[in-house]
Amino acid sequence: MAHVVANPHVLYVGTPALLVASTNADGSPNLAPASSSWALGRMLCLGIEADGQTALNMAARAGITVNYPSAPLWPALVRLSHLTGRSPVPEAKRDRYTYEHDKFAAARLTPQRSDLVDAPRVRECALQFEAMVRRMTPGLDRSYFMVEAEVVRVHADEAIVQDGTGEIDPRAWHPLVYAFRHFFDRGAEAGWLPSSRIAEHPPVID
Numbered sequence: 422m423a424h425v426v427a428n429p430h431v432l433y434v435g436t437p438a439l440l441v442a443s444t445n446a447d448g449s450p451n452l453a454p455a456s457s458s459w460a461l462g463r464m465l466c467l468g469i470e471a472d473g474q475t476a477l478n479m480a481a482r483a484g485i486t487v488n489y490p491s492a493p494l495w496p497a498l499v500r501l502s503h504l505t506g507r508s509p510v511p512e513a514k515r516d517r518y519t520y521e522h523d524k525f526a527a528a529r530l531t532p533q534r535s536d537l538v539d540a541p542r543v544r545e546c547a548l549q550f551e552a553m554v555r556r557m558t559p560g561l562d563r564s565y566f567m568v569e570a571e572v573v574r575v576h577a578d579e580a581i582v583q584d585g586t587g588e589i590d591p592r593a594w595h596p597l598v599y600a601f602r603h604f605f606d607r608g609a610e611a612g613w614l615p616s617s618r619i620a621e622h623p624p625v626i627d
């Protein structure tokens with residue numbers, strides 16, 4: 422490798438894209454694309470912009486769903502990318518965003534009733550988490566929140582669940598990857614950990 426100093430406009434290095442559903446004050450659902458997330462145990466930490474409808478909803482109603490699209494759903498994220506469920510549109514977003522009350526219809530996605538939270542799941546997503554927001558910590562410049570949400574139920578299309586164990590089969594699961602404003606399918610398997618619950622044998626390495 423020959424490293425040079427790079428100057429990327431954004432730092433989205435390649436993380437799963439997600440669709441976060443929350444509940445508006447009138448009981449209707451909101452839906453927002455996101456990509457800032459990580460998980461430890463049952464806790465999911467999301468980076469959520471402070472001036473969006475999603476942050477307002479999370480602060481008022483803790484039940485959300487986090488839905489993971491596969492690669493063919495990338496146009497839905499583009500359809501949502503200039504829409505906000507917040508009215509009036511915040512000053513800083515007015516040049517780029519318009520208000521949309523029915524984000525599911527705008528994205529051409531289908532709301533699916535959840536088991537434990539009011540926010541609906543996205544039927545077209547093969548992997549769906551129901552979660553409760555437990556804490557919202559303002560970021561340093563207050564433009565975003567670090568949202569800690571406890572996953573209370575996982576739903577998965579049976580095609581990606583291993584028979585009998587309930588484990589997700591990572592070889593069957595193709596998350597949509599968001600990297601530097603482009604979308605990618607997951608790519609080929611490179612290896613696995615000795616702790617895999619799916620692999621037939623431990624990895625063979627030097």
Ligand SMILES: Cc1cc2nc3c(=O)[nH]c(=O)nc-3n(C[C@H](O)[C@H](O)[C@H](O)COP(=O)(O)O)c2cc1C
Pocket residue numbers: 438451452453454455456457458468469470471472473474475476498499501502504505506507518599
């Ligand atoms: C691919 C993609 C990834 C995004 N990632 C995030 C994110 O991680 N966190 C966030 O708050 N906004 C993210 N956004 C922007 C939000 O979708 C945007 O702020 C929108 O206004 C949220 O909708 P809402 O105002 O109805 O909540 C992303 C948008 C796109 C298209």
